[in-house]
Amino acid sequence: MEFYEAVNKRRSVRDFTGEAIPEDALMRIIGAAYKAPANDHFTDWHFVIVRDKEVMRRVLGGVPQDLTVRDVDDMTFISDPVQKESYQIAVPKQYRMLIAAAAVIIPLMKRKVDILHPSDLSDLNCYASVWCSIENLWLAAASEGYGCNLRIPRGREESIAQSVLGFPDEYLIPCFIGIGRPSPDAVLTRRIPVDLKTQIHWNKF
Numbered sequence: 001m002e003f004y005e006a007v008n009k010r011r012s013v014r015d016f017t018g019e020a021i022p023e024d025a026l027m028r029i030i031g032a033a034y035k036a037p038a039n040d041h042f043t044d045w046h047f048v049i050v051r052d053k054e055v056m057r058r059v060l061g062g063v064p065q066d067l068t069v070r071d072v073d074d075m076t077f078i079s080d081p082v083q084k085e086s087y088q089i090a091v092p093k094q095y096r097m098l099i100a101a102a103a104v105i106i107p108l109m110k111r112k113v114d115i116l117h118p119s120d121l122s123d124l125n126c127y128a129s130v131w132c133s134i135e136n137l138w139l140a141a142a143s144e145g146y147g148c149n150l151r152i153p154r155g156r157e158e159s160i161a162q163s164v165l166g167f168p169d170e171y172l173i174p175c176f177i178g179i180g181r182p183s184p185d186a187v188l189t190r191r192i193p194v195d196l197k198t199q200i201h202w203n204k205f
């Protein structure tokens with residue numbers, strides 16, 4: 001698949017067919033994650049792939065299962081009708097989009113600094129780098145005909161996943177990634193249009 005086709009095809013997919021993903025496809029997709037730029041040259045991320053439904057259930061034990069469209073009304077930061085519609089589609093699916101995926105991929109990054117209390121923007125470089133790898137992974141999945149979604153763990157979601165997966169304390173989960181074959185009737189959110197002419201500046205803001 002041509003690069004821009006993969007970029008355009010990459011969307012958050014929260015509805016899957018249930019088809020399994022072969023191991024070699026997962027290896028290629030995660031291989032692409034390691035081609036991402038990295039701040040300190042280490043690319044020392046790990047990826048745990050969970051395909052066993054029972055392990056998935058336990059890993060996702062902290063993800064809320066009872067969210068509804070009504071929870072979106074409490075999100076006071078929402079300022080746009082398309083944004084609101086997107087949350088109304090995504091919020092009720094937070095658990096389902098992961099448990100119904102063919103696999104849940106859990107990236108792990110080393111906590112080299114206290115990223116919750118950075119003293120300088122560069123303290124966040126390791127976090128920025130792992131996100132570059134996640135975007136590569138997501139684009140590679142799109143180019144293989146698979147779709148991904150992601151959820152940022154909140155509250156005890158990370159510690160519950162850690163207790164199941166057994167990774168050392170020095171690692172942090174930036175997000176859970178659900179991956180699978182998009183269902184033909186997968187609901188994609190509308191994107192807020194961007195006008196490049198007003199967003200891109202030449203020589204001067």
Ligand SMILES: Cc1cc2nc3c(=O)[nH]c(=O)nc-3n(C[C@H](O)[C@H](O)[C@H](O)COP(=O)(O)O)c2cc1C
Pocket residue numbers: 010011012013086090091094149150151152188189191
């Ligand atoms: C940093 C980050 C955090 C996100 N967190 C979530 C999340 O917790 N749950 C979710 O369903 N989608 C999450 N998303 C996906 C966005 O909702 C999605 O990318 C956005 O609505 C644009 O839609 P698209 O990916 O289909 O183009 C996140 C995306 C990013 C980049």
